[in-house]
Amino acid sequence: METLRFEYLGGTPPAVQAPTLTGVVGSGNLEVLVEAAPGSGSCVIEITTAAVGFGHIWQAVIDDFHARHGLCDLRISVNDVGATPAVVSLRLDQAIETFLGDAA
Amino acid sequence: MNAPLTPPRRWDTQSQNRAARLGRAAAFARGRHVAAADARALLEAVLEPGDRVCLEGNNQKQADFLAKTLVSVDPARVHDLHMVQSVLALPEHIDVFERGIATKLDFSFSGPQGARLAKLVSAGRIDIGAIHTYLELFGRYFTDLTPRVSLIAAQAADAAGNLYTGPNTEDTPVIVEATAFKRGIVIAQVNEVVDTLPRIDIPADWVDFVIPAPTPAYVEPLFTRDPAQISEVQVLMAMMAIQGIYAEYGVQRLNHGIGFDTAAIELLLPTYGESLGLKGKICRHWALNPHPALIPAIEAGWVESVHSFGGELGMEAYTAARPDVFFTGPDGSMRSNRALCQAAGHYACDLFIGSTLQIDLAGNSSTATLGRIAGFGGAPNMGADARGRRHASPAWLKAGEQARAGSSRMPRGQKLVVQMVETFREHMAPAFVEQLDAWELAEQAGMPLPPVMIYGEDVTHILTEEGIANLLLCRTAGEREQAIRGVAGYTAVGLGRDRRAVENLRDRGVIRRPEDLGIDKRLASRDLLAAKSMKDLVRASGGLYDPPKRFRNW
Numbered sequence: 001m002e003t004l005r006f007e008y009l010g011g012t013p014p015a016v017q018a019p020t021l022t023g024v025v026g027s028g029n030l031e032v033l034v035e036a037a038p039g040s041g042s043c044v045i046e047i048t049t050a051a052v053g054f055g056h057i058w059q060a061v062i063d064d065f066h067a068r069h070g071l072c073d074l075r076i077s078v079n080d081v082g083a084t085p086a087v088v089s090l091r092l093d094q095a096i097e098t099f100l101g102d103a104a
Numbered sequence: 105m106n107a108p109l110t111p112p113r114r115w116d117t118q119s120q121n122r123a124a125r126l127g128r129a130a131a132f133a134r135g136r137h138v139a140a141a142d143a144r145a146l147l148e149a150v151l152e153p154g155d156r157v158c159l160e161g162n163n164q165k166q167a168d169f170l171a172k173t174l175v176s177v178d179p180a181r182v183h184d185l186h187m188v189q190s191v192l193a194l195p196e197h198i199d200v201f202e203r204g205i206a207t208k209l210d211f212s213f214s215g216p217q218g219a220r221l222a223k224l225v226s227a228g229r230i231d232i233g234a235i236h237t238y239l240e241l242f243g244r245y246f247t248d249l250t251p252r253v254s255l256i257a258a259q260a261a262d263a264a265g266n267l268y269t270g271p272n273t274e275d276t277p278v279i280v281e282a283t284a285f286k287r288g289i290v291i292a293q294v295n296e297v298v299d300t301l302p303r304i305d306i307p308a309d310w311v312d313f314v315i316p317a318p319t320p321a322y323v324e325p326l327f328t329r330d331p332a333q334i335s336e337v338q339v340l341m342a343m344m345a346i347q348g349i350y351a352e353y354g355v356q357r358l359n360h361g362i363g364f365d366t367a368a369i370e371l372l373l374p375t376y377g378e379s380l381g382l383k384g385k386i387c388r389h390w391a392l393n394p395h396p397a398l399i400p401a402i403e404a405g406w407v408e409s410v411h412s413f414g415g416e417l418g419m420e421a422y423t424a425a426r427p428d429v430f431f432t433g434p435d436g437s438m439r440s441n442r443a444l445c446q447a448a449g450h451y452a453c454d455l456f457i458g459s460t461l462q463i464d465l466a467g468n469s470s471t472a473t474l475g476r477i478a479g480f481g482g483a484p485n486m487g488a489d490a491r492g493r494r495h496a497s498p499a500w501l502k503a504g505e506q507a508r509a510g511s512s513r514m515p516r517g518q519k520l521v522v523q524m525v526e527t528f529r530e531h532m533a534p535a536f537v538e539q540l541d542a543w544e545l546a547e548q549a550g551m552p553l554p555p556v557m558i559y560g561e562d563v564t565h566i567l568t569e570e571g572i573a574n575l576l577l578c579r580t581a582g583e584r585e586q587a588i589r590g591v592a593g594y595t596a597v598g599l600g601r602d603r604r605a606v607e608n609l610r611d612r613g614v615i616r617r618p619e620d621l622g623i624d625k626r627l628a629s630r631d632l633l634a635a636k637s638m639k640d641l642v643r644a645s646g647g648l649y650d651p652p653k654r655f656r657n658w
Contacts, residue, residue: 028335028530054532057594084528085594086337086569090625097626 004047004055006062011043011072014100022095030080030088032095037075049080061085065092118287125150125289126312136265136308137297138315143173146313150289151182151253157206158251158279161191162442163213163481164324164393164414165272167257169293169317171196174255179204186210188249190238190275190442191481192217193324201230210249211479212236218476225477225549235477235555237485239446242275245282254283254290257321260301261294265308268301271394271415271423271438272323276306278443284310293317302435325417325652327393329367332637332657337526337569340618340628342368345457346377348572348621349522349565350386353499357389359449359486361458365524367397369457371633374404391449391486394419394430394438396651400634400644402429412438413445413482418655422648442482449486454499456486457522457567460557461529462537465585465597467560467575469523470542477549480557487558489519503564506576518576521558522565527593534595535568536588560584566591570598571617578614590615 016036023031037044045062076095080088114120128149132142147170151157159174160167175196185206192198192214200206201224210233214221224230236244245251256276258267269276283290291313292306346369349355360366373387383406390410392398396419401407411431415423415438423430423438432438449456460469472478493500500517507518525535542554566573566588573587583605590606592598609615618625635641639658642649 051532057532060594060599082531084337084526084530084532086526086528087335090337090340090569090628093625 002049002052002055004049004058006045006059008043008066009041009072011066011070013038013073014071017099020095020099022098023091025079025081028082028084028087030078030083030091032091033077034095034099035075035077037073040073040075043072043074043076045076045078047078047080049078049082051080051082057085061088065089068093069096071096122287122289125152129313133313136311136314138313140169140315140318143170143315144176146291146315147173148177148181150291151177151185153182154184154186155252156186156188156249158245158254158283159187159189159197159200160254160256160275160279161189161193161197162274162414163191164326164416165257165274166194166322166324167255167293168194168196168322169315169319170255170257170291174205175199175203177205183207186233188241188245188251190241191215192221194322198224207231208233210234210236210241210244212238212241213479213481215478218478222475222477222549232477235479237480238442238482239450239485242278242443245278250286250288251279251283252288254279254288256280256290256292258292258294258306260296260298261292261314262298262301265311265314266301266304267292267294267306267308267311267314268303269305269439270302271420271440273305273440274414275442277441280306280310289313291315293321295320302437303433305439323415323417325655327362327395327416328418328651328655329364329395329397330638330655330657331367331371331397331633331635331640334364334368334371334630334633336628336630338365338368339372339630339632340623340625341365341524341526341567341569342372343376343623343628343632344572344618344621345369345522345524345567346372346382346386347380347623348616349455349520349567351380351382353454353502353520355386355455355499355520356497357391357453358387358455358457359391359453360395361456361483361486363459365459366457367395368633370395370397370401371635373401373406374634375632377406378404391445391453393440394423396641396649397635399641399649402426403644404634411445411448412440413442414440417652418650421650422645425648446482446485449482450488451490451493453486453519454497455520455522457524458483458487459525460523461535462540463523463525463535463566463588464537464540464560465588466581467523467563467566467584467588468540468556468558469563470540470555470557472540472542472545472555472557474541474545474548477545480555483557487521488562489521493517493519503576506574518564519562520564521562522567523558523563524567527568527570527595527598534597536592536595536597538597568593571615571620574614574616577612583609583614587614
């Protein structure tokens with residue numbers, strides 16, 4: 001197991017929301033927990049992953065994710081069981097859209 | 105003065121040799137019929153050292169009893185055989201080389217035996233003539249690689265020796281025609297001998313010996329994909345294929361490769377395709393095995409015709425009940441024919457779509473990996489522009505126009521050849537590489553060329569979860585490279601992209617992301633699959649589809 005932590009400063013804070021959980025824990029898949037962190041001014045993403053040694057790929061995936069959504073005051077926890085970057089990106093987008101969508 | 109006497113040349117030496125073989129075999133046969141217990145003696149009587157032998161090993165149907173029998177012959181009597189067969193699927197196909205019965209091999213595909221084959225080649229135990237595409241090997245059966253003896257499999261024989269090969273006819277007609285009409289010997293294993301055959305697929309006078317096998321010939325359900333294993337990323341890619349390629353070009357005639365990616369497309373036609381109003385506008389005619397995943401689209405009225413390379417286990421009753429769609433005989437059962445379906449796929453289809461293991465920066469793709477010699481079967485034939493094609497269709501013309509826009513080249517069409525891959529396979533193996541493993545494999549195995557499945561010059565589109573790269577619109581090698589990097593995701597190749605060049609290609613429509621196609625990624629869920637499980641497929645078929653046991657997970 002490996003734990004990775006990424007933090008991005010600045011961005012748009014979402015309206016405070018109830019936490020949402022997306023995805024499943026299973027081989028080749030992952031679950032994503034999105035929680036509001038009001039007043040933190042940053043977006044923190046913590047990843048626990050079964051696949052060791054792919055930190056640079058996670059960095060690139062998460063950089064793009066943050067660039068796409070530009071959110072702060074958020075805490076995202078990822079529990080990964082060897083998902084490919086394609087699955088990771090899709091799940092993160094689904095998770096954030098579910099989280100924000102509940103506000104509407 | 106007498107001139108030296110030159111004996112007149114004999115023109116029937118093959119017939120004489122054939123008669124000698126039949127004479128030696130007569131002791132073991134009653135007419136054309138031979139008991140299973142005498143099979144080994146028959147082969148030892150008929151075969152001669154150095155013979156070219158076709159042991160019918162197809163993609164699906166296997167002459168497994170004759171394979172076991174051939175492995176059991178005395179290598180002191182039968183040796184140095186030259187095997188010419190399309191597929192090496194069974195362990196026995198390699199055992200004949202290990203036992204010193206055969207030494208030379210010409211073939212097309214050796215998927216399951218690829219690793220053992222590579223070992224024996226590097227140990228100098230197998231001399232590979234060449235690795236072919238199916239049609240290419242069949243072509244050589246009728247030129248310089250005609251089998252002297254063919255060992256084939258049929259469903260049933262009658263007393264006269266006529267054969268019924270039924271849905272799994274596959275390679276049999278080609279093998280028998282090449283052998284029988286060049287005075288060779290044809291030996292068939294059959295599952296049963298019956299009084300009256302449902303129909304005659306191979307006439308008795310092309311067949312020399314018939315042996316009832318102790319167990320039915322093995323058939324591999326190679327094209328069965330359980331919808332339960334289709335991922336959301338595959339659904340997303342299928343949405344892109346339907347909207348960004350099939351609808352874009354109006355593809356009417358096509359072939360799908362094997363795999364979950366293309367099964368997802370088949371299962372999205374009656375749902376997503378229907379919602380886009382595409383029914384009747386795309387995917388009407390297929391060169392395709394009877395894929396169970398196509399059942400929902402057939403039932404929803406999308407499909408007008410399907411011609412098949414081979415049968416698919418469990419689809420017999422379903423295909424028989426849909427004669428307007430499938431090619432069936434007067435008896436009602438399907439007939440497949442690998443050679444003719446390959447010809448249809450090459451010349452009559454506007455599109456081929458399939459997966460691969462590796463793609464390089466020029467778009468060359470290969471499933472060859474180190475330590476394995478697998479070959480490519482029909483993919484190089486299906487996934488190649490048909491340079492001999494002359495008839496036009498809207499899809500073919502549009503592809504040709506895109507490739508030639510702005511140039512004064514002679515107008516012509518082009519086949520759509522799509523490689524559909526996730527950027528990473530399982531265990532984070534990247535699908536995009538700077539250099540194909542094929543180069544190193546060629547060096548290891550002493551091949552004259554790197555084994556490329558589909559050449560970059562034939563590939564028109566690369567589809568990944570990140571988007572579609574339309575290579576027809578690329579004008580330079582540099583553009584092509586950036587278009588490929590631009591859909592290569594987070595692989596080293598993808599991360600090495602020139603971001604500005606990629607955005608420029610996106611502005612020109614060379615690269616299209618899901619959002620550029622108007623696809624909402626959130627809709628990419630398994631709910632879009634017309635069948636989500638094997639049981640759903642059975643239900644969609646009205647109970648006619650009878651999946652093999654290992655797929656019965658309910």
